[in-house]
Amino acid sequence: MTRPTLVFTLTACLTLVVGGCVTSSIDEMVFNEPTEGIGDASVVILGRRHASDYDTEPEFIRCVGRYIRARDKSIRVLDELDFLNALYPWFEPRTAPLKPADLARLMEEGPVADKLSEMNVQYMIWIDGSTVQTDSAGSMACGIGAGGGGCFGFGTWTNDSNYEAAIWDFSERAEVGRVNAKATGQSYMPAVVIPIPIIAPVQGTACDGIAAQLLAFLSSEY
Amino acid sequence: MSPSVIFDGLRHCALALALLCLLSACGTSTVQVEGDFPAPVMEPLPITIGVWMADEFRNHEFFDEAKTKGKRSWSVQTGKAQTSMWDALLTGMFRSLVYLDAEPVAGEATADVDGILVPRVDELQYAIPATTNIKVYEVWMRYKFQLLSADGDTVAEWTMSSYGKTPTAFLQSDEAAVNLAAVMALRDAGANFATNFTKVPAVSDWLQTLDYAPAGPAP
Numbered sequence: 001m002t003r004p005t006l007v008f009t010l011t012a013c014l015t016l017v018v019g020g021c022v023t024s025s026i027d028e029m030v031f032n033e034p035t036e037g038i039g040d041a042s043v044v045i046l047g048r049r050h051a052s053d054y055d056t057e058p059e060f061i062r063c064v065g066r067y068i069r070a071r072d073k074s075i076r077v078l079d080e081l082d083f084l085n086a087l088y089p090w091f092e093p094r095t096a097p098l099k100p101a102d103l104a105r106l107m108e109e110g111p112v113a114d115k116l117s118e119m120n121v122q123y124m125i126w127i128d129g130s131t132v133q134t135d136s137a138g139s140m141a142c143g144i145g146a147g148g149g150g151c152f153g154f155g156t157w158t159n160d161s162n163y164e165a166a167i168w169d170f171s172e173r174a175e176v177g178r179v180n181a182k183a184t185g186q187s188y189m190p191a192v193v194i195p196i197p198i199i200a201p202v203q204g205t206a207c208d209g210i211a212a213q214l215l216a217f218l219s220s221e222y
Numbered sequence: 223m224s225p226s227v228i229f230d231g232l233r234h235c236a237l238a239l240a241l242l243c244l245l246s247a248c249g250t251s252t253v254q255v256e257g258d259f260p261a262p263v264m265e266p267l268p269i270t271i272g273v274w275m276a277d278e279f280r281n282h283e284f285f286d287e288a289k290t291k292g293k294r295s296w297s298v299q300t301g302k303a304q305t306s307m308w309d310a311l312l313t314g315m316f317r318s319l320v321y322l323d324a325e326p327v328a329g330e331a332t333a334d335v336d337g338i339l340v341p342r343v344d345e346l347q348y349a350i351p352a353t354t355n356i357k358v359y360e361v362w363m364r365y366k367f368q369l370l371s372a373d374g375d376t377v378a379e380w381t382m383s384s385y386g387k388t389p390t391a392f393l394q395s396d397e398a399a400v401n402l403a404a405v406m407a408l409r410d411a412g413a414n415f416a417t418n419f420t421k422v423p424a425v426s427d428w429l430q431t432l433d434y435a436p437a438g439p440a441p
Contacts, residue, residue, distance in 0.1 A: 089413030
């Protein structure tokens, strides 16, 4: 193995093995859990996007959906974009219902009621929040020349995730639970020729935390 | 192939990449807005509407020239996406849609339509994290609408704004993010128009004259 190949391989291995540390906390308050599961009905997980300075990331919504689907294949989780397109323009940031009572008004639109009935939506889960970088320090210099290139230095940064899921029972037009997930983690990037990112999976931890609670609510097996 | 040849190749690639990075600080970023726009889920209004889209609307382009050295100019071309979105929206909103071949003229009647809608993009603004320090890409648009009677007389004129934003994402280029923000702004324009068209006072009065009293939810 040549020297550059060896350095690259070692770097890749180190990056995969070492990760930054994450601390997380979950708060949950649910009632009227479906003891028999949700049967043939489906669930839709939607991100809130009406705040002025952040958007709930679509990949976070997909992550929560994937987690639930992977662990209980009987739960039908509708794709967010498919749902938004199928019910356009009633779930856009400007028009989306902000409280369960708004659903009744939405159901007065005949074609919307028909479409929702066709989709057999039992639970609508709204997730609001985002992951932001709150702090960073360090410096790194990179250079390149005819003989090659490289970096030297050290960087570190902190990411904070804060998400809240509100569970709406569609048939009762009522909120039946809230789950909050917070996670904080510090990532590092030392660089001696090659930068070695040691990333803290902050958003992934928040996703797993919130999805596990939602799974426990929706599934009869957990 | 020997390892030294591969290493030399990688070195040349790195040099080319560095040069590309330097060059990308200037020049023009061009975004041809592309997206899929769904039809609205609603009871169509029982009227036949004519639509006149001027060439400047069909080929709408926003150009922001770099004011200082090291900044990039931006060209955001929304015309194709505008046409696509408004076609899907208006087709679903009205019983029948007729595209006009010529600009309507006051006093000249257009056959087989109840009214004529003339949309115009009055203004477009965009913001990227490099200029605002907020980690979202934003596109804001203001439309001017004119509703004409079948005789070409002005029935209503109003403005409407729309807004779209998208968060920064790993490995997403500025161009891809501005495209997504523009698609969100177009979707918002469609949502705003679809839910508020019948609430514009002059439009509401005009619909009464056609014996159509609008009803429906107020989101």
